[in-house]
Amino acid sequence: MSGCVFHFGMHKTGSSSIQNSLYHGLGDPAFHYADLGQPNASARIVTAFRAEPETQNMNRKLGLSREQLQPQIRETLERLHRELGHCTRQTVILSGEHIAFLKQTELRRLREFLRGHTSELRAVGYIRAPRSYMESVFQQHLQGGHGVFELERLLPRYRTRFEKLEAIFGAASMHYWYFEPESFPGGCVVRDFCRRLQIDFDARAIQRVNEGLSLPAVRLLYAYRKFGPGYGTGEVAVRQNAALVRKLRELAGPRLRLHPELVAPVIARHAAEIDWMEQRLQRSLDEAAAEPGAGAIRAEHELLCFEPRTLEWLGAQLGVRTTTRLRPDSSAEEVASRMHELRLEADRAEMAARTGFRRGVRRLWRRILPRTLR
Numbered sequence: 385m386s387g388c389v390f391h392f393g394m395h396k397t398g399s400s401s402i403q404n405s406l407y408h409g410l411g412d413p414a415f416h417y418a419d420l421g422q423p424n425a426s427a428r429i430v431t432a433f434r435a436e437p438e439t440q441n442m443n444r445k446l447g448l449s450r451e452q453l454q455p456q457i458r459e460t461l462e463r464l465h466r467e468l469g470h471c472t473r474q475t476v477i478l479s480g481e482h483i484a485f486l487k488q489t490e491l492r493r494l495r496e497f498l499r500g501h502t503s504e505l506r507a508v509g510y511i512r513a514p515r516s517y518m519e520s521v522f523q524q525h526l527q528g529g530h531g532v533f534e535l536e537r538l539l540p541r542y543r544t545r546f547e548k549l550e551a552i553f554g555a556a557s558m559h560y561w562y563f564e565p566e567s568f569p570g571g572c573v574v575r576d577f578c579r580r581l582q583i584d585f586d587a588r589a590i591q592r593v594n595e596g597l598s599l600p601a602v603r604l605l606y607a608y609r610k611f612g613p614g615y616g617t618g619e620v621a622v623r624q625n626a627a628l629v630r631k632l633r634e635l636a637g638p639r640l641r642l643h644p645e646l647v648a649p650v651i652a653r654h655a656a657e658i659d660w661m662e663q664r665l666q667r668s669l670d671e672a673a674a675e676p677g678a679g680a681i682r683a684e685h686e687l688l689c690f691e692p693r694t695l696e697w698l699g700a701q702l703g704v705r706t707t708t709r710l711r712p713d714s715s716a717e718e719v720a721s722r723m724h725e726l727r728l729e730a731d732r733a734e735m736a737a738r739t740g741f742r743r744g745v746r747r748l749w750r751r752i753l754p755r756t757l758r
Contacts, residue, residue: 385473387504389581392549393481394540396520397510398573400424400593403479409589410477415581416470418478420463426480432460433494440530447617449603453504459628461497468501475581484509486599487562488548495552507553508581509565510573511661514540515670517648521605523597527629531609533684535642535650542661560664597629598637599679600694605632607716608689608723627730628723635697643680644672688716695719701726 400423407423410416420428431437431453438450470476478498486494495693498505511518518538525538550558561580572592578585597605605628609615615625651658658669681687695710702725712716740750 386473386475387502387506388468388471388476388478388498390505390507390553391477391479391577392484392507392509392546394484394511394517394545395481395524396511397478397512398565398577399481399510399590400595401729402577404591405589405594406477406479408581408591409586409726410583411582411586411589414474415473415583416467416476418464418467418476420460420467423692424480426482427482428456428460429464429478429480429494432457432464433497434491435490439491442622445529445615445617445622446619460462464497465501468498471502471504477581477633484549485547488551488566491548491552505553506557506559507563508559508561510561511542511665511669512540513671514651514658515642515644515671518647519642520596522576522642523602523640524595524723526602526605527595527625529596529615529625531606531612533606533687535647537653539647539650539657541654541657543657546661553575558664560661562665562667567595596639598635599640600637600697601632601635602640602696603687603690604635604698604719604723605629607690607719608727609737610688611717611720612724617717624727624731625659627734628727630734631701631726631730635694638677638679638696641676641680642677643682646680646682651739667729698722698726702729 391399391402396453406417407419418425422428427440427442430440431443436450437443437453437457438448441452465499468476483491483494495505517540518535521537521540522533525532543576546558559580559742561576563573565571565573568588569579572590573589574585575587576588581592608628615621660667688712690712692712695712695714698719699709699722702722710722
């Protein structure tokens with residue numbers, strides 16, 4: 385079997401685990417994972433096929449112009465051409481969640497590029513129910529720099545997103561799978577993905593990637609995004625924000641849950657979008673039976689309520705003395721100010737660790753090299 389499988393995600397359905405596992409561990413000779421320099425092909429593909437590549441999320445954060453992106457675009461197209469050359473004897477897997485957000489004309493360009501190598505095209509991906517998707521994508525938006533709690537923006541627009549894919553690739557080539565980890569082999573989305581595509585994959589090579597934050601961490605980050613100085617622009621800003629998010633992943637706690645009463649009106653207003661996807665899945669996306677838990681968020685202001693132990697954790701990361709620690713009645717603006725200090729401190733710590741590692745490697749080489757020359 386040969387051809388190309390386009391894995392479109394969707395977001396927050398274990399895509400990072402699938403991508404990292406296949407990128408590093410795919411050994412089935414019948415399949416080839418497209419290597420564009422990183423497990424997730426989204427940024428490369430979107431930059432190469434978008435009419436305005438400078439508007440791609442990371443390009444915008446780095447402040448890159450269209451002219452500056454041209455060498456990368458040429459390299460991506462050349463690399464994709466080489467990777468698709470495997471289509472003559474293998475099934476090539478191309479994975480990237482953001483690719484589905486390309487405009488229809490841009491997707492058509494991508495399809496024609498792919499058809500230059502194979503006429504056998506399939507698009508596959510997992511579909512997450514509305515409320516759980518909104519909970520996960522809100523975190524993703526926070527990590528990316530957005531500080532607005534707008535449920536309308538969080539709701540998955542199934543029809544808006546996927547109808548254009550059906551128009552480009554053909555409805556018969558689209559395969560939607562309901563994201564239900566409890567029904568997957570061993571509860572593992574990587575194993576389920578490989579089972580569906582009949583990929584022979586060594587379970588020992590599975591890489592589980594958890595990019596989520598606890599509810600206490602979400603609250604701190606929301607305060608920072610809402611009242612802090614902003615994400616910033618350029619390589620330093622990207623590096624600092626990434627360091628901050630990695631530090632926040634160390635803060636334990638329950639997961640973010642949105643109360644059904646909060647999201648129900650939004651879901652009701654967009655019932656047609658959900659009905660459209662339910663017809664394709666041949667199942668309901670209603671999560672009414674799922675218990676949200678006692679700490680489910682009912683209103684935005686609850687995202688700006690900080691438990692004492694959360695503020696103690698924040699102070700401990702900064703080494704703040706007892707007399708200057710944040711108190712339960714501290715304002716969100718005060719929390720945001722300390723979060724900016726944490727952003728700078730987390731970045732400094734990571735940079736120092738990298739410098740120390742490089743120095744250690746150089747010292748090791750200085751000891752080893754003379755012996756090899758004897």
